[in-house]
Amino acid sequence: MRQIVLDTETTGLNPRTGDRIVEVGCVEIFNRKLTGRNLHYYVNPERDSDEAALAVHGLTTEFLSDKPKFHEIAEELREFVKDAEIIIHNAPFDLGFLNHEFERIGLPPFVDHCGGVIDTLVHAKELHPGKRNSLDALCDRYGISNAHRKLHGALLDSELLADVYLAMTRGQNMLSMDVEIEETGGGELLEAGPLGEIIVVSAAADELAEHDAVLAALDKGVKGECVWRKYSPQG
Template identity: 85%
Template sequence: MRQIVLDTETTGLNPRTGDRIIEVGCVELLNRKLTGNNFHRYINPERDSDEAALAVHGLTTEFLSDKPKFHEIAHELREFVQGAEIIIHNAPFDLGFLNHEFQRVGLPSFIDHCSGLIDTLVHAKELHPGKRNSLDALCDRYGVSNAHRKLHGALLDSELLADVYLSMTRGQNMLSMDVEVEESAGSQLADAGPLGEILVIASSADELSEHDKVLAALDKGVKGECLWRKYSPQA
């Protein structure tokens, strides 16, 4: 299975008000293994970044002035992601910009070229409800080092997210270890001889009496017969 972990950096928050993509970073996973076949482009947005956005990514107008415009890299990006499952953290944000840019150059929406989508923010919220689930927070939670992340960068963030995603979904590094452990355990079990007789210890009369008192209290609480009575073997 081919998957692409993707991130973008932008001039601001809203493509509908003229904000544009200034960086795209993609990391390829093939059968849950990093291949090193990545895609990374800086893009000239033909406008300045908002001050708040510039503080996040640090990509100045001067730095981007000689970079290709989006229409010059659009087909290359489309070919790279064609048919792959896309993995994005907070997917609506990046897809909003990518779809907008693709439509500007007369291409179908970005997601139409992909086989599926995984939003790791949605997945993280399901796994860790009520907790912080930013990329930095997930790196801390899963032991992914982000000490070198001083500013946001599309390729760096994609690389970090790839490690986080593999950890969240029991990545390939643990898979090989699990197989070795299971094989080792199976070998030890085979050498241990037949299992002993399974002992079934029945409740004593005193224990049954105490249990009945608990059920009586439950009956009183529900003003009738509690569920334990209905499903009791004695019933």
């Protein structure tokens, strides 16, 4: 299965009020292994970033001024994600921007080009209810070093999320409860013959005498017949 871990950075929080994408990072996973094939672009948003957004990603207007505009990278991005399952942390945010950017240049929404979406934030909340499930918190929880993450970056965050996703879903390759028993190993128990005859070893006479003496002492203690007389072979 081909999967793409994706992240974006933006000028603000709402594409409907004019905010745009400033960075896109994608990391490819194939059959649960990182392939080393990534896609990364800084994008000229043709506007300034909000102060709050700038504090998060640090991508200034000056830095982005000579970078390609979104319509210049759209086709390569579309080809890279085509038919792959997309993995995003807090997917509605990134998908809102990507769908908006695609629609601006006359293309079908971004999600129409993919083979489905996994939201790791939703999955993390199911696994760890009531806990912090930010990317940093998940890195700590799964022992993934993010010491080099001083600012948010789309490619860096995609690389971290890829490691988190693989750790978080380890052991979930088979979700079906219909597990077949292999021909070897466990299957050998099913092919074993019937159990042999059960051998019963009776107590010797002196052992029975000692047992009766113990019961007699118990009878004396309760001033009657103790309950163990019901199960005694002498009873």
